[in-house]
Amino acid sequence: MKENTNEMLLVFDSLPANEGLARITAASFCTQLNPTLEEIADLKTAVSEAVTNCIIHGYENQIKKIEMKLYYREQVLYVDITDHGVGIMDVQKAMEPMYTTKPDKDRSGMGFTFMEAFMDEVEVESETGKGTTVHMKKTIGR
Amino acid sequence: MKEMFKLEGTTLVILVPEELDHPVSDWIRKEAEKLAGRTYIRTIVFDFSQTQFMDSSGVGLLMGRYRSLGMRKGCIQATGVSSHIDRLLHLSGLHRYIEIHRAEEEEKP
Numbered sequence: 023m024k025e026n027t028n029e030m031l032l033v034f035d036s037l038p039a040n041e042g043l044a045r046i047t048a049a050s051f052c053t054q055l056n057p058t059l060e061e062i063a064d065l066k067t068a069v070s071e072a073v074t075n076c077i078i079h080g081y082e083n084q085i086k087k088i089e090m091k092l093y094y095r096e097q098v099l100y101v102d103i104t105d106h107g108v109g110i111m112d113v114q115k116a117m118e119p120m121y122t123t124k125p126d127k128d129r130s131g132m133g134f135t136f137m138e139a140f141m142d143e144v145e146v147e148s149e150t151g152k153g154t155t156v157h158m159k160k161t162i163g164r
Numbered sequence: 165m166k167e168m169f170k171l172e173g174t175t176l177v178i179l180v181p182e183e184l185d186h187p188v189s190d191w192i193r194k195e196a197e198k199l200a201g202r203t204y205i206r207t208i209v210f211d212f213s214q215t216q217f218m219d220s221s222g223v224g225l226l227m228g229r230y231r232s233l234g235m236r237k238g239c240i241q242a243t244g245v246s247s248h249i250d251r252l253l254h255l256s257g258l259h260r261y262i263e264i265h266r267a268e269e270e271e272k273p
Contacts, residue, residue, distance in 0.1 A: 038187035045217075063217070063248045070219040074186045119256075128193055128228035132220040132256045139255055 028054060029093035036077045036088050036105070044090055044103075045069040051092050052099055055162040064140035065099070065160065071133040072103040072156045078124065080107030080154055099160050101141075106153040113146045169195060174206035180215045184222035193225055200232065208233065213244030213267060222249075223256045230261055238263050 032047055034040045045066040052065055069090070076088045091102040110116045117138075122131035137144045141158040148154040170177040176199060181188060199205065208229050212218075226240055233239040240262040242253065250266060253259050 038185075038190075041185055041187070042183065060248070066217060067219045067248075067252070070185055070217075070221075074219065074221060077186070128189070128221075128224040130220045130224035130227055130256060132223050135255065136220050136252065 026096050027094060030091070032090045032092075033087050034090075035085050036081045036083075037085060038074075038077060040088070041070055041073045041077070044073045044088075048090070048092060048101060052162060055094060055097055055099060057162045061160070061162055065101075068137045068140045068144075068158055068160075069101060069103070071137050072101075072158070075133055075156070076103065076105035076107065076154070078127075078129070079110075080105035082108065094162075097162050097164075099162050101158040101160075102155055103158075104153065104155040109150040109152055110146065110148040110154055111150055113148055117146065169199060171199070171203065171205075174204055175209060176200075176205045176207070177209045177211060179211045180222075182214055183217040184215055184225070185217065185219055186221040189221040189225040193228060196229060197232075205233070207239055207241065209241045209243060211243050212246065212249055215244075215246070215249060218249050218252055220252075220256070223252060223258060226253075226258055226262060227256075235261070241265070244268075 030051055034043060048069045049062050049066050052062060073088060077083065086106065089104040093100050115121055117134040119135040120131040122129040137158060141160045143159040145157040146154065168179045178192060210226065230240045242262055243265040244267045245264055246267055250264065253264060
């Protein structure tokens with residue numbers, strides 16, 4: 023039998039207004055896997071965190087392109103979110119709960135913690151001066 | 165449309181919109197700071213009864229307001245909280261600092 027698979031790529035400007043676009047697009051793509059409402063809420067929060075990171079930290083509020091790639095293999099959904107910004111010096115530190123480089127901006131430092139809580143796997147690939155890709159994975163409809 | 169910011173004595177009630185993300189949190193923070201510059205605010209109540217989506221920007225907004233009101237017990241309250249938002253508040257540890265009231269239909273008997 024043929025494998026159930028589908029793939030999409032969305033490229034958009036790093037404007038805060040596009041955070042909503044990204045998470046609604048992800049949610050809409052995911053409905054093909056017949057998710058629960060909770061799974062949709064989890065995915066939307068995780069996507070929102072990753073895109074906010076690109077805007078605030080990766081590009082430091084400059085307007086450049088963010089790429090969001092979504093694909094699934096059977097019931098496993100993969101989300102890759104990429105910026106070509108400043109990169110993360112210490113990924114391990116950045117992923118610690120409550121750690122933020124911008125506490126004055128009311129940033130909670132919970133972004134990666136939420137991604138890890140709401141997705142099955144989160145992996146961060148980053149190079150200083152080159153950019154960052156967050157790979158996330160979640161099995162839908164378990 | 166219902167007013168988003170309502171002053172009741174020294175309490176500011178904020179009717180949080182359907183989605184509390186990064187741009188909305190920034191906007192609410194600016195508005196709340198403007199109000200706080202004009203009048204004494206002792207307590208802020210975040211009414212989440214209309215809210216379907218929140219991320220860590222919303223957590224940052226609540227944390228920031230908690231600090232700005234002097235980190236007093238009960239100075240920040242969250243009402244009408246759904247299970248998804250309740251999960252975010254617990255994951256971030258905010259439930260230790262703010263008063264949380266769950267949405268009525270979800271409250272356990």
